[in-house]
Structures are given as C-alpha cells and as structure tokens.
Amino acid sequence: MFDKSTWIRLPRNVVVGHGVLEQTLDAVDELHLAGRPLVVSSPTPHAVAGERVVDQFEDAGYDPAEVVIDEASFDAVQQVIAHAEDVDAGFMLGVGGGKAIDITKMAADDLGLGFVSVPTAASHDGIVSGRGSVPEGDTRHSVAAEPPLAVVADTEVLAEAPWRLTTAGCADIISNYTAVRDWELAHRLKNVPYSEYAGALSQMTAEMLVDSASSIKKGLEESSWIVVKALVSSGVAMSIADSSRPASGAEHLFSHQLDRIAPDPALHGHQVGVGAIMTEYLHSGPKGRWRDVRDALGAIGAPTTANELGIDDETVIEALTTAHEIRDRYTVLGDGMSEEAAIEAATVTGVV
Numbered sequence: 001m002f003d004k005s006t007w008i009r010l011p012r013n014v015v016v017g018h019g020v021l022e023q024t025l026d027a028v029d030e031l032h033l034a035g036r037p038l039v040v041s042s043p044t045p046h047a048v049a050g051e052r053v054v055d056q057f058e059d060a061g062y063d064p065a066e067v068v069i070d071e072a073s074f075d076a077v078q079q080v081i082a083h084a085e086d087v088d089a090g091f092m093l094g095v096g097g098g099k100a101i102d103i104t105k106m107a108a109d110d111l112g113l114g115f116v117s118v119p120t121a122a123s124h125d126g127i128v129s130g131r132g133s134v135p136e137g138d139t140r141h142s143v144a145a146e147p148p149l150a151v152v153a154d155t156e157v158l159a160e161a162p163w164r165l166t167t168a169g170c171a172d173i174i175s176n177y178t179a180v181r182d183w184e185l186a187h188r189l190k191n192v193p194y195s196e197y198a199g200a201l202s203q204m205t206a207e208m209l210v211d212s213a214s215s216i217k218k219g220l221e222e223s224s225w226i227v228v229k230a231l232v233s234s235g236v237a238m239s240i241a242d243s244s245r246p247a248s249g250a251e252h253l254f255s256h257q258l259d260r261i262a263p264d265p266a267l268h269g270h271q272v273g274v275g276a277i278m279t280e281y282l283h284s285g286p287k288g289r290w291r292d293v294r295d296a297l298g299a300i301g302a303p304t305t306a307n308e309l310g311i312d313d314e315t316v317i318e319a320l321t322t323a324h325e326i327r328d329r330y331t332v333l334g335d336g337m338s339e340e341a342a343i344e345a346a347t348v349t350g351v352v
C-alpha cells in the first residue's frame with residue numbers, strides 16, 4: 001500500500017514592490033482574519049515601518065496592539081505570547097529583520113494564530129519559511145512553525161535599510177550551494193530524507209542570484225527586488241522540504257556557533273557566507289569550487305574573511321571545530337574537525 005503523505009504550507013499572498021507597505025491592510029483583508037491585530041517588531045524596524053502598519057489598521061477601524069522586543073530568545077517569544085493573550089490578539093504581524101520575524105512566527109504558532117511577515121531588511125530567508133530559529137543556552141533550535149499567511153516586502157523600505165543587510169541576504173542565498181551539498185551527503189551516508197524538488201529549487205535560487213550579481217548594487221532599488229525574490233524562493237524550498245536543510249548546512253552550524261562564542265557576532269548572512277567558503281573547500285578540496293563561492297560573495301560586497309567579519313582568527317577556528325555540536329544535523333563536518341584540519345581549511349581559503 002502506498003502510505004506516504006506530505007503537507008506543504010506556503011503563504012497565500014506574497015506582495016513585493018515599491019510602496020507595498022501601504023497595501024498591508026489589503027493583503028490582510030484578503031485573508032479573512034478576525035480580531036485584533038498585534039504588530040510585533042524591534043526598535044528600528046518599528047520606527048521604519050511598524051508604526052505605519054499600526055496607523056493603517058487604526059485608520060481602517062481595527063484596534064491594533066503593538067509590542068517592541070529587544071532580543072531574539074525564548075523569553076522574548078514568551079513575552080510576545082503573554083502580550084497577545086493580554087490584548088486578546090486575533091492575528092499577528094511581524095515587522096523587522098530575521099529576529100523579529102522569527103519571534104512573531106513562533107509566538108503565533110504557539111497560540112494558533114495567523115501571522116503576516118513584513119520584512120524591513122532583505123537579510124535572511126526566514127521571511128517566508130515555516131521554520132523558527134532561536135538560540136537556547138548552548139544550542140539552537142530550528143523548530144517547525146506555521147509559515148506566514150502573507151508576506152509584504154516593500155522594496156522602498158528594503159532599499160533604505162543599511163546596505164550590509166542586503167549583502168547578508170545575498171550571502172544567506174549563496175550558502176544554499178553548500179547546504180544542498182551537505183543535505184545530499186547526509187542522504188547518502190545517513191539516509192536522511194531528501195527532496196529533489198526542494199534541493200533543485202534551493203540550488204537554482206543561488207545560481208540565479210549569482211548570475212544577477214552585476215545588478216545587485218548599493219542605491220539600486222532593483223537589488224532589493226532581486227534579493228527578496230530569491231529569499232522567498234529559498235523559503236519556499238524550506239517549506240517544501242519541511243526542514244531548513246535546503247538552506248542550512250555546516251556553514252549555518254558554523255554561524256550559529258559564532259553567535260554563541262564570538263564577543264561581537266556579525267550578521268547571520270555574512271557569517272554563513274564565510275562558513276560556506278570553508279565548507280565548500282571541505283566538500284571539494286583545494287582545487288574545488290570554494291573560489292567560486294568566495295568570488296560570488298566578493299562580487300556583491302559580502303565579507304570573505306574573518307577580518308571582514310570583525311571576528312578574530314582563534315574564534316573562527318574554535319567555531320569550526322565545535323560547530324557539529326550545535327544540533328543533530330549530519331554535515332561534511334561529521335563528528336568534528338581537528339584543530340589542525342580547521343586551521344588548514346581556514347588558511348588555504350584565505351579566511352584567516
């Protein structure tokens with residue numbers, strides 16, 4: 001008997017373009033959500049876009065509530081859940097970077113409420129995904145959560161965000177190359193379920209972004225358009241796989257570990273990009289395609305060295321040798337690299 005079944009959860013409305021923040025209300029009305037909206041953001045995104053979203057709902061006769069969170073943690077998720085219960089929220093809107101969106105996603109999932117994603121930076125591919133990722137103690141949990149019902153990505157807002165956030169989004173996409181390689185390896189070695197569709201979509205997304213590198217330039221709103229479409233596509237790959245595997249391999253373990261141990265971690269996308277240079281080297285050796293990964297990052301102005309990340313060499317080596325401990329996810333790092341091998345990989349690739 002054929003007994004497989006699968007659920008692919010995707011957003012219903014993905015609205016991308018110049019000035020579409022003003023269409024947030026329309027995108028929500030279409031969803032037939034009931035009750036009071038709760039707008040969740042962090043301080044800068046609240047000032048940049050959150051207040052305008054609150055005003056739209058106020059003008060339309062809704063009674064919006066708002067909460068501004070300072071950090072990405074399970075405490076913040078609990079804080080938002082408590083606030084939503086206090087104000088009897090009917091649905092939520094997450095306005096901000098990856099952290100604000102993940103917190104909203106996880107709180108909404110816990111309460112069984114619908115949620116809408118309003119990214120203010122094209123900095124990561126969680127804007128559409130059905131995963132929430134928050135550190136807890138020494139580990140990081142990437143948990144299944146309902147994906148947003150709608151995504152409203154205003155390229156005018158995204159283009160005004162600091163440029164480094166956009167290059168971080170590009171690097172998060174470029175890291176799909178190594179993430180898919182790790183996924184394939186885990187499939188072959190550990191029989192981890194693999195989705196051809198999700199793997200191909202993730203890889204194609206990275207290829208299309210790299211092919212468009214010459215159009216991704218500071219001050220060009222079209223860049224935000226190109227990057228956000230890639231982020232949506234990568235998020236869809238995660239939804240198809242029902243896992244972050246298509247977009248998160250050893251390079252992400254390395255970045256999550258840096259978030260734990262570096263005194264001043266860099267942006268998520270920038271860290272995974274530098275990680276991808278080294279893990280591509282581990283996959284394909286000194287003559288392999290690690291130079292292509294490095295050059296693709298360099299072409300869009302993302303960091304390619306520890307120095308450019310603002311992280312010292314020792315911390316990079318420590319993160320590389322301990323990254324496999326972050327979570328139970330088989331990658332090219334296997335059960336861990338020796339310090340000598342980590343130094344070799346980081347040195348040959350010019351990361352340290």
Ligand SMILES: NC(=O)C1=CN([C@@H]2O[C@H](COP(=O)(O)OP(=O)(O)OC[C@H]3O[C@@H](n4cnc5c(N)ncnc54)[C@H](O)[C@@H]3O)[C@@H](O)[C@H]2O)C=CC1
Nearest residue numbers: 044097098099120121123124125126129131132133161268
């Ligand atoms: N759930 C998922 O599938 C995924 C989750 N993530 C998570 O997302 C997080 C990283 O997201 P990021 O956006 O890099 O970090 P973030 O959310 O901390 O944002 C970075 C900084 O940019 C600021 N910012 C955002 N929009 C701005 C704007 N328009 N103007 C000025 N400043 C602005 C924020 O206030 C913050 O200080 C990580 O925790 C990562 O694990 C990343 C990828 C996928």
Ligand SMILES: O=C(CO)COP(=O)(O)O
Nearest residue numbers: 125133142244247248252
């Ligand atoms: O950052 C992500 C994909 O780009 C999400 O992956 P994680 O599951 O490693 O948090």
Ligand SMILES: [Zn+2]
Nearest residue numbers: 124125172272
């Ligand atoms: Zn990522």
